[in-house]
Amino acid sequence: MNTLSYGLLSLLAKKSRSGYELMQHIQPFWQAKHSQIYPLLAQLEGLGHVDFVHVLQSDKPDKKVYTITEQGLDALRHWITLPTDDPVTRDELSLKVYSIGLVNQEQARKVLEEREVYYLKKKERFAHLLENLKQGSAKPLDELDIHDPEFGMYVLIHKASMKVDADLVWCEWMKGKLT
Amino acid sequence: MNTLSYGLLSLLAKKSRSGYELMQHIQPFWQAKHSQIYPLLAQLEGLGHVDFVHVLQSDKPDKKVYTITEQGLDALRHWITLPTDDPVTRDELSLKVYSIGLVNQEQARKVLEEREVYYLKKKERFAHLLENLKQGSAKPLDELDIHDPEFGMYVLIHKASMKVDADLVWCEWMKGKLT
DNA sequence: TACTTCATGTAAAAAGTTACATGATTCC
DNA sequence: GGAATCATGTAACTTTTTACATGAAGTA
The missing domain is CATH 1.10.287 (Helix Hairpins)
Known part of the structure; x- marks a missing residue:
């Protein structure tokens, strides 16, 4: 469970989303590529912090829509109370x-x-x-x-x-x- | 030659310094640990962008003081004209x-x-x-x-x-x- | 016809962090 | 006596980026 994992849980706490959508919505606040996000989602699912359902689409590719679990919400609440890492800027x-x-x-x-x-x-x-x-x-x-x-x-x-x-x-x- | 390497050259363009000093002075503008800096300095020396001299100290440990070469200055001037990477902030x-x-x-x-x-x-x-x-x-x-x-x-x-x-x-x- | 969007994934490489290693001096 | 500073280095690990892989639909 790294910071990005909690970031994904944060987004999912408001609304269920696909990996692709998560990537788009987290971008302005945490730069991450899809290649980093997809494996983390699989890991979060393995831990029981998220569930997903396959959503079949006809016009667009099928997708996996992830939903946060009660356990995921607990993890998220606990993480917020932990000391916060210093921000890192590289310009x-x-x-x-x-x-x-x-x-x-x-x-x-x-x-x-x-x-x-x-x-x-x-x-x-x-x-x-x-x-x-x-x-x-x-x-x-x-x-x-x-x-x-x-x-x-x-x-x-x-x-x-x-x-x-x-x-x-x-x-x-x-x-x-x-x- | 990554961004940090050019950052080290930038500091050395103003003043010759040891790896330890470079680490301290680059910190406010680019977070980097000594374990990242020392290998890069060895690499910069191999490329001919910097020289160094051993400076023996009696009260403190000996150190290697690096100086930028003409070639290093050329590389630095060229890098500045190249397109600049977008800043990355992770908070x-x-x-x-x-x-x-x-x-x-x-x-x-x-x-x-x-x-x-x-x-x-x-x-x-x-x-x-x-x-x-x-x-x-x-x-x-x-x-x-x-x-x-x-x-x-x-x-x-x-x-x-x-x-x-x-x-x-x-x-x-x-x-x-x-x- | 070529590029962008949607959508998911893996593999490899690069960058960055933490830990291991050593050792003298100085400050509290 | 213990911690911080100075000083350099390597090893292992984590994080992030780039590249490889596929493929349909829509847009210029």
Whole structure:
């Protein structure tokens, strides 16, 4: 049971999903490829933390829809109370800007603008996620509380949005430093 | 040549250092243990990107002080112009807050406060780094430009500080949501 | 015709963490 | 007396990424 396994249980605690869907929905908050997720789901099933049913589809490939068990929910609740690992960020850009004086200004600017495009796309994706959440929610988002099912996603999007905004401000500030 | 290898070259481009020192100085921007760094330094030496000299010490263990070569500098300059990998962040807290409704308010608050302590310590460490940099710099930090040797570290600390501030704001906001 | 999406899986390689190993000095 | 710092290294393990494998439907 590693962190990603608990992450998958977290998603399944809200809604039953296929491995493919889990991969798509966990991406914004924990980068993981399908090749990592499928074996973990098999393992979670072996442990009794999830069940699955085969769902046959005619237009699309068949799928396995996983559901969390009572035992899985217990494991999840316990994991939350355990000390939380420190976050890990690895950003190649940090290592590059440290040596940015080695290249000329045009090249330095290019490096930053490439990253700015990335952050803008990311910001847009979070805006879409928030929009979807708003549509599906009975209450206005800022009135959600800990017991509402949308609460978790709402606070996560807020967290990610604040950080991407900080990143964009830094990019602009940095570009100013180059002129 | 992976990203960490270029990160080590980046540090060595400013100043010759031992493996132990490299480990300490790269930590705030790229998490890596000594067991990963020592083999990479041997590899960089084999490639001709770095040289080293044995430095004998009487009070402390002897060390190997690495210096970047012209070839290493060329490799570094080229790497900067290459497309930059997307940043990777893995934060167990994100996965936990998604399911925070599963535990009671005291437990939820504990999870957040634990993380807040972590961010405050981190903020302090960056404040120290900035203080050290200020001491060793001829110019005021906000007047540094791309050609000053302190520039890279200055902009990195600024980047990290902005993000940790965003994280702290989120923590407070989040704690408000729990009451 | 070629690419993307949906859907699941395995194999191999790379990257990263933890543990083992040694040993002097300094600080509490 | 015990822990932390300095200093380098290897071995084993876990985690993550990339590549291999298949195949139908829809889109450009």
